[in-house]
Amino acid sequence: MMNDVIAALRAELGAGAVLTGGDIGARHRSDMSMTGRDLPKALLRPRNTQEVAAALRICNAFGQSVVPQGGLTGLAGGANARAGDIALSLDLLNGIEELDREAATLTVLAGTPLERAQNAADDAGFLLPLDLGSRGSAQVGGNLATNAGGNRVIRHGMARAQVLGLEAVLADGTVLGNLNKMLKNNAGFDLKQLFIGSEGTLGIITRVVFRLKPLPRSTATAFCALGSFDAVLALLHRAETDLGGPSAFEAMWPDFYAFVSGHKMTASQPLVAGHPFYVLIEYQGSDAETDPARFQSFLEASLEEGALLDAVIAQNEKEAQSFWRVREGYALDTLPEIVNFDVSLAVGRIGAFAEDCRARLQARWPDGQFFFYGHIGDSNLHITTSIAYRPGEGMHDVDNVVYACVRDFQGSVSAEHGIGTLKRDYLGYSRTPQEIDVMRRLKAALDPKGILNPGKVI
Known part of the structure; x- marks a missing residue:
């Protein structure tokens, strides 16, 4: 079947947009979690929304799994493909389409690096508040797919708070476009929110309308x-x-x-x-x-x-x-065997959580090093561990300790970066069975063949 899918994709998109074998770069093996082990069977490089739609329509017809990839700066394994998957890169959907001064909006293609979008806003005298350390390589589509936060959340909110409109392609190739520029628009369901934070499991974001703010003086x-x-x-x-x-x-x-x-x-x-x-x-x-x-x-x-x-x-x-x-x-990156956590707690409970979590970690690994820091004002705490594991131990063991503590404090196992594959086993620590059931119903409704980013989130 795979050969038939690739032949159909090449006939529709052109041979240069469908890479296989040694033509697929090693960077497409994994996001920054470095947990990906396999290269995808093929890599698609569509140049516009219509080609994204055509690619998904073909893959859906064959029941072929598709893993969207942006800048590959995520830390939860959300962009990692398996050996039998086809990866779809958004690298070529890159560019600023419009800056509307009167509406104070910026319309960009989803493969645009965040820093390029920020610079376009800045050059026009505006601020695009979304900001994170990987701004130079992270793409805005991936930022929205994981509902990125960063340093300015306390003032401006998460990524979803900065988006007025977007365009996304569903699993069957349907283009769902609403490039809204209005702050007030209550004409039915706010469908864009389905795709923001869903990690490419419900559709692939192709265009974004950001709400801009005045530059600080x-x-x-x-x-x-x-x-x-x-x-x-x-x-x-x-x-x-x-x-x-x-x-x-x-x-x-x-x-x-x-x-x-x-x-x-x-x-x-x-x-x-x-x-x-x-x-x-x-x-x-x-x-x-x-x-x-x-x-x-x-x-x-x-x-x-x-x-x-x-x-x-x-x-x-x-x-x-x-x-x-x-x-x-x-400097923490110089430590051996580091594992990083990005969790959320009610602000008033962060101090007690840090004490409890540190005590649990030290009881298990007395010689380990454990560092706590974070944005705090937006409820986000980072934890970095450096542990000399005993035989048979590894990252999963420290995950169990930290996420159990998060569950006990009614926190979230993911403040940023999404769930991907690395936090999937712990989603139930922060979401009720009823919530997870509704997530699965939405997935079944929008992607009945389950081709979009399978094995991620739920």
Whole structure:
């Protein structure tokens, strides 16, 4: 059957758009989780929505599985293909189609790297708030398929909050297009939300209409030391009251700060090590004349109240970037056998969760290293573990410990990056059986042959 499918695809799309064997690059083996083992049987490179539709129509007729691939920056195995799958790359669906100044919208093709979309908005005097570390290679279609978050969620919301319209292709090749530019549109079901966060299991996103914001006129960044997690929450609440909300609020536990700030890869230590907590706070405002004084007054009031033990304000962009290098924590990548987690908890329970989770991990692996840090203000906590596993142990064992703790605290096993294959066994820790049943009903309705990204999410 596979040869018949490939022949039909080549006849429709052209030989250059259907790659097989050694013509498929090794990068299509796995996303950044590095858990993919097989190259797909074929790789499709459609050039427009019509070719995506034609490819899916043919694959659906043959019952052939299709795995959509974007920038391959995910961490949950969601873009990994099996040996018998056909991968569909969106690399060639790349470009800015329209920037509407009056509507403050940006229409882009789904294969466009996020950074290119951000730069197009910036050049026109607007802000595309969606932002994450892999902006240079992550594609906007993948960002929406996983409902990406990033550093600015606390101010602007997740990816789904920044989308007004989109175009998607269903499993049978039906093109579902609604490139809406209106903030208010209650004409029936909001179908775009079916595809945002569904990881390509319900349809393949091909176009996006982003809602843009005005560019900020000022940015102030500070690194703070605090005495407890309660003090972290008090600082967050004061920032929301005094500043109207920060644009970023990043908390770090002391072992994370000591390791990262003391590492040669980071080359930055804004404050001395040894404090119980650290916070990087960023505020973006609309008045370059008065915003710096407002930010400083906010910090001074927090110091007077005792919420802060110490603080330093970045004096220029270079210093602000050095603060961010600490929070980005790239030095953790030098540790052996690291496993990264991206989970969500109710903000007020994050401190207790971190204590409990650390205790469970240390009880199982007394010599392991465990680092906690994250966005906090948007309920997102990151955990990095480095463990010398005993014979017969591995990543699945540490997953069991961390996700059981997330379940016990009524949190989410996936704050970002989706479920993919790596978190599929734990979906029931954060979703009820009834919710999972409805997800399966939606899948059966939109993809009755189950060809789209099989084995992912549910």
